[in-house]
Amino acid sequence: MVAGCGLPRSGPTKREIFAGSVLREGDAFILTVNDRVTRATAVTPALGFSDAFKRAGLLGPDTIRPGDTLGLTIWENVDDGLLAAEMANSTILEEVQVDGSGFIFVPYAGRIRAAGNTPEAVRRIVTERLAEQTPDPQVEVRRLAGNGATVSIAGAAGAPGVYAIERPTRTLSDMLASAGGVAIPPEVAQVTVVRGDMRETIWFQDLYENPRFDIALRDGDRILVEQDTRAFSVLGATGTQARVPFQTQTLSAVEAIAQVGGLLTSAADPKGVFVFRNEPEEIAEQVLGRDDLTGAQRMVYVLDLTQPNGMFLARDFLIRDGDTLYVTEAPFTQWNKVISALTGTLGTVATLDTAASALGGGGE
Template sequence: MNNKASRLAKGAALMALVAATAGCGLPRSGPSKSEIFAGSVQREGDAFVVAVDDRVTRATALVPALGFPQAFLDAGRLGSDTIRPGDTLGLTIYENVEDGLLADQGMNATVLEEVQVGGDGFIFVPYAGRIRAAGNTPEAVRRLITDRLDEQTPDPQVQVRRMAGDGATVSVVGDVTAPGVYPIQRPTRTLAQMLARSGGLAIAPEVAQVTVVRGPHRGEVWFEDIFRDPTVDVALRDGDKILVEQDDRSFTALGATGTQARVDFEERSISAIEAIARVGGLRTSLADPTGVFVFRNEPEAIAEQVLGVDVAGPQRVVYVLDLTEPTGMFEARDFVIRDRDTVYVTEAPYVQWSKVLTALTGTVGTVETLNDVGS
């Protein structure tokens, strides 16, 4: 009688454990495949669940389009001979007499170094007075000075030189080797030349973006495009600000992947298959290759193309990739991951069953041990 009661008690305890295990939430990395589908708009949820195919990959294949305003592209290089306010000039004046206006005793040449062009565009030359320099070439300034001095000393000869380090400068900041303020000179009139002058990049060129700010206007390009497309190697202007920074796009990988982490883009474009590879691939002991999901907020225009219906505003869309389909790997290779996407891989159905059995086995063993102690 006691043995029968004991067996009945053990059976009751086992049934209670099964019910408790079924009712409790077992550890897992996220929602199951069926739970994601249950949250679709088609089932009165708040997200559209869309299977990825060739049409979807084409509609969603967007890579950030960077470029400069047309005014930047049309700007010509600064002329090497045009003098601007802030430039520094060097003057040499020869006089055809022993006791000239400017030369020291016994000399017939006067050297005036570092003559600064004022903000109003003028320079001052003794006995010649104020000379308009800005907007003129060194040759034109030479003639103006010569004409003024010719009235006071016979047959003066004048040389005008533009000194290094003129008044036109740009600032280069960000991820470059030597940030600073640099003059626009003959070797540094274009964007590529100025970046080289600042020591080059301090980050990988594949993820470098270059922004140029010119007054109220700005534009940005991928660093690599400066060398692939000569038209975006724009001519610089006085006061330009050049910023070099790393691409800040990222995606998040969760679920049955090798690593669960926020991952920075390391290339201009990343596919779903590359994103999975970046985090160690699918965990063979856990992952369900039919349940690879990409969660994204799609802009209205793209959502309408993907869904084939009119929508109002951005939409939550969950894209489904089945890697076991004949074209599944190709579609994952062609599907482009975008900034702030969440890539989630579900666990295989048997994993939850294994967890239930493990939990039950361990719990039943504990109960039996307790019963043995109590008997």
């Protein structure tokens, strides 16, 4: 009778959860976590760069690109040269801009393609052109500003902006360092590089732990620093009930429970720790030992922390994005609620009876 009254509680009981099993005409597979289950479900996000990114060579620091600014000095071996002023034998051409097509203009030498060439190559071309008009010209070509190649950095970087790819910043880690690093905890920082129609992501920590992920940058690369968006929900007899973001790359059930303040000692049942998950077909078949499933399956994993190896299994069982962690209340808690409801009801009845008697006496 009391149960029918709907006592307040934080969620379903263990009996109600097990009633939803496919073995009892429900639509969820309920499994007790063991070593085989922990191995089959230990799936973590596979982040990293493809070979196309890793094999890209460093940009040559001496290669001229559109947008570069060059400086030229030309010496002529005559008193009355083509370019030099009177009584001077050298001419300085400051800030010669490489146009969008990659060309520069040098008087008497004409329009010269600079993009794709090194300063030395441009020097030879200018020398050859001028040699046809003035004897033994000497030419110096200098890069004054920029490499022409830039990347943009956005998101949770220390200093987002547009940065030139220069000799000290030709790799991803160096460029991020130049931009002030990351402004979020490195444990949950992800770095995405967008190159043309390719978009690839890596963990920030992996970038430094694995040197082969420190890729060479390319002109036009877009770098996005953002925090891991994975989260799990927690309900029931725990320290909090909320949607909780991941704080590390991998998160075990024990760590998830600790992250929300642990189990409520006054209410939680350590035998009733459940993880609700929509499991992909291939993993569900591996866990269940079947090959006849279609699509994602509703799975409920059960952890009993009172077993001798319960804590070890909870430590090895990984929480995944979108999981719901639910802890049932201990039977004693429900019993206390029943007693409280009964005694509270009886007390209320007695109070009403006393009040009615007092009113009746006043009427006499």
